[in-house]
Amino acid sequence: MMAPMRDDVWGWRSSRTALIGLALVAFAGFCIAPLLFLVAGAFALSGDLRYGDVPLLLDIRQRGLLSTTTVFGLGAAGVSTLVGAPLGFALARVTLPFKPLLRVALAAPALLPTYVVALAWTYLVAPIAGDWAYSVVSAIVVMTVVCYPLSMLATEVALRRVEPRLEEAALLVARRGAVLRRITLPLAAPAICAAALVIFVLAISEFGVPGVLRVRVFTTEVFTAFAALYDVRRATILALPLTAVSLVTAAAAAILILERTLTTRRGLAVGAPVAFDTWRRPALAIIVCVIVVAVLMPLAVLAVEAQRAASIVRAVQASQRAVINSLGLATIGATMVTAVATFLAYARVRAAHRTGTVADILMIFLFTVPSTVIGVGLIGLWNRAGPLGAFYGTAAMPVVGYLARFIPVATLAIAAAMRSVPVAHEEAAAVSGSGWFRTMTRIVLPQIRTGLLAAWTVSFILAFGEVGTTILVAPAGESTLPIRVYTMIANAPPGHVAALALFQSAVGLCPLMLLGGALASRDTT
């Protein structure tokens, strides 16, 4: 972690104070306030939560929910790690042709909307396996397709960050296998475990996959309680256990990641001494298989199904308003998310060690809060008389949802890039007479422009596919593409739904490919 900058370099009267202050207010208003309102509301609604709601949380129906949610989360985390960690190892330690492109292709499923992958799964498996296609095991498989890239990227980064000297010191006395087992993997293990914990929380927070596959978990129950039964009290109380589990697991993941940063003192290593190039062919074969199964097959299934629609173009045209809404709202949302996150990331990177750790835990926790829980919190906070209520019910509410959901992940991503900018660069600008804002725009931000572009792209793709929050807060008559696809699954011809899902995937994957191409041209490994 970087040393905190001395306060007297910029002073309280600089533009830094105003801009970071505004970013913190936005963060508190969009990300923190809905959850605080949710928790406070749960107590206020129940009157006596301890006695009044224990039956609701512990009856046999809820115990079944808890058990299914836990199995889903553990299964997704375990299988994603089993698939992702070896792929990350191959990317880090095996010389492969076209590695940057392979990395982008392997990472692509993480940015496909989850319910689109689930939809493809039903088209592919339901005709063969019947009801099994709608089981918790199926949900685990689909979630693995979406989540293994997290484990893969975490493993690759962790292995590339192992200080080469540590392996070289071991290579002087031991064989490569022993060095890998005793030195390399133990050093990478905390990051791999942290990724598994994050995947666990993302799975138990997931709404799209269990929703499409009709698997009853806490998130779908929260949605049903609110959207079908109009029972805000029930939705609010059912959201509490999920929120608590998210908080505890996020804290554990952040501590593991912190441990990792303590054990490394450098950036990504190039040319690791413990490489396994003899595994090149099997590694390449496995990678190609994964790309076929996780990326090409879902898209191919959707394409085949979409051909049954009279015309893909006509299907998209029929949802033109939703498409335009989605593109516009996702663009505005991603831009606002990136702007706020940039100043939050600066504050986090320049914060004292302990404050920074707490901020990391908070950001990971907020990223893993279930989308339906955020939706319920936003409704409680904004749906009221006064200025907030005047805003509620407008087409801007989905953007509020995007800000609430994606500011934390964008902050983590930009902070990771900003750590590479030495404090000394700012200090050099300061002593030469530059103000803070000019230093940011001329010295700091140009050095992390690729990170900013990546954060914007990821925010755009996530916002374009967001359904759990927007389905709750979008005003009547104002639909986004994900909402339209999700609601059409039950009552429109499959070909029509598949055509829209395919279009949505294409819009998500195009910027990823452009970003991947830009990064690949910079990647010399």
Place this chain on the structure above:
Amino acid sequence: MTPPFLRVSGVTRRFAGSSGIHAVSLDLDPGECVVLVGPSGCGKTTLLRVIAGLDTPEEGEIWIEQQQVASAGRNRVSPGERGIGFVFQDLALWPHLTVREQLDFVLHATGRAKTDRPRRIGEVLDLFHVGSSLAGRYPHQLSGGEQQRVALARSVVGSPRLLLLDEPFSSLDPDLRVALRSELATLQRQLHVPTIYVTHDREDAAVLGDRTVFMRSGRIEISRGEVSP
């Protein structure tokens, strides 16, 4: 005439954008301590890495005890089989292993019997004045001087036949540096392991070296004998 313990013959290793080393030749006699002195970037560390087998020479040969361990473009003997103890400039202590585990890792890798390892670890820790209370600590729980001693202990615990020390005291304050240098000189005479010691500091050379070799721009400029005090 006794053949040299180590022979580096016409070794070249180039790097894009930096000088590397060019046609370097160096002999090291049994029990001798050679001190390599030169400015930053002159190739001292590269030479140690090539001798250790962590890098491959593009030209030239390296012989240890009359066995060819590397030739042009090829490492014939892997680093782990060369019997070398190496202290890296940044020490490279494994952060997830305690002091005892660092030493045990080396002993296990060099085939020392499990029952014999605790005794050997105790011996070496005593030799480097590392108290037994420190044996269960992790590197980040040690002071700079203690970390330095552990790194030295780790380099000799496997009874290496050649010791390579890459500016091991560069990060220490002057008092500690003088004390450790003096201890190392005593130990070097006691262990009688042939040693190459890389430093910027000519005082190090005067205290530790049987011979001082000056490098500049990837080449050996002068090699002269000096009498150890």
